[in-house]
Amino acid sequence: MAIDRVAIITGGANGIGKACARRLSEDGCHVVIADVDAQAGQELADELGAEKNKALFVQCDVSDRLAVNNLLAETRSAFDRLDILINNAGIVAGGDILTLSEADFDRVMGVNLKGAFLVAREAAQQMVDQIEAEEARSEDVRRRYAIINMSSVNGVMAIQDQLAYCATKGAINQMTKSMALALAKYGIRVNAIGPGSINTDVLKSVNDDEEAMNKIMSRTPLQRIGDPDEIASIASFLASKDASYITGTTLYADGGRLALNYTVRSD
Ligand code: NAD
Numbered sequence: 001m002a003i004d005r006v007a008i009i010t011g012g013a014n015g016i017g018k019a020c021a022r023r024l025s026e027d028g029c030h031v032v033i034a035d036v037d038a039q040a041g042q043e044l045a046d047e048l049g050a051e052k053n054k055a056l057f058v059q060c061d062v063s064d065r066l067a068v069n070n071l072l073a074e075t076r077s078a079f080d081r082l083d084i085l086i087n088n089a090g091i092v093a094g095g096d097i098l099t100l101s102e103a104d105f106d107r108v109m110g111v112n113l114k115g116a117f118l119v120a121r122e123a124a125q126q127m128v129d130q131i132e133a134e135e136a137r138s139e140d141v142r143r144r145y146a147i148i149n150m151s152s153v154n155g156v157m158a159i160q161d162q163l164a165y166c167a168t169k170g171a172i173n174q175m176t177k178s179m180a181l182a183l184a185k186y187g188i189r190v191n192a193i194g195p196g197s198i199n200t201d202v203l204k205s206v207n208d209d210e211e212a213m214n215k216i217m218s219r220t221p222l223q224r225i226g227d228p229d230e231i232a233s234i235a236s237f238l239a240s241k242d243a244s245y246i247t248g249t250t251l252y253a254d255g256g257r258l259a260l261n262y263t264v265r266s267d
Pocket of ligand 1: 010011012013014015016017034035036037060061062063088089090091111115150151152153194195196197198199200201202203
């Protein structure tokens with residue numbers, strides 16, 4: 001009998017991560033929801049079958065190495081393996097080069113970049129250990145293993161007063177490539193997703209602000225905000241054997257924003 005795949009989703013309690021956890025659960029994976037938000041994380045794990053050992057919530061601040069070590073230990077103890085990582089936890093802090101505080105710079109770097117590194121490092125080691133111990137055939141590795149880092153259009157386009165966030169997402173794109181090169185010999189694929197404006201808590205303030213929404217629409221050719229499910233479906237694809245020859249790339253889902261120079265035409 002085929003062994004179910006096991007996926008860790010960081011920042012999996014809310015927003016895009018929550019949609020990814022639901023989608024991978026529908027795909028038949030056991031899901032480990034890793035988040036600082038214990039209430040939402042446990043509720044989602046319960047919804048996705050914590051009682052039947054289909055889902056697990058682990059409280060984890062990804063910027064804390066010991067918490068990340070514990071996340072992997074809890075995953076092994078519950079499911080004995082790891083096949084997929086959705087490295088998704090992320091935060092923002094306003095500030096440009098003249099105003100951003102050192103504390104906010106460190107906080108955003110700590111979660112978005114160092115946190116992504118710490119989780120990816122532990123996850124990759126676990127995957128390599130499994131592949132070597134199981135003497136896995138390359139076609140099985142292709143079917144099972146994937147790491148997906150959550151980037152952003154801000155990995156390549158900048159917002160003036162989101163210096164730290166933009167810097168981390170540019171770095172995530174490069175880390176994705178470097179990881180893909182190092183893990184290629186094992187057959188583990190590493191890719192990133194670059195969302196545009198997606199309807200999560202991050203956009204809550206904008207939803208009720210007509211002027212801010214008009215600004216977003218002026219740079220979104222598809223003329224709507226994206227849904228978290230439209231990012232989760234990409235995570236599902238990148239984690240599937242249908243993506244077996246894709247590694248080291250960032251796939252953008254941005255309603256056309258990166259294709260646009262100037263603003264959307266009104267006619
Ligand atoms: P969100 O705020 O709705 O969810 C983020 C989740 O991460 C929350 O559950 C939060 O508790 C968790 N989290 C925060 N700090 C954490 C930490 N230190 N350790 C573990 N978990 C932590 O945000 P979202 O919009 O769903 O964003 C998810 C990812 O998608 C982020 O990496 C973000 O940069 C990226 N993204 C979002 C958008 C968007 O428009 N929403 C666009 C581009 C990229």
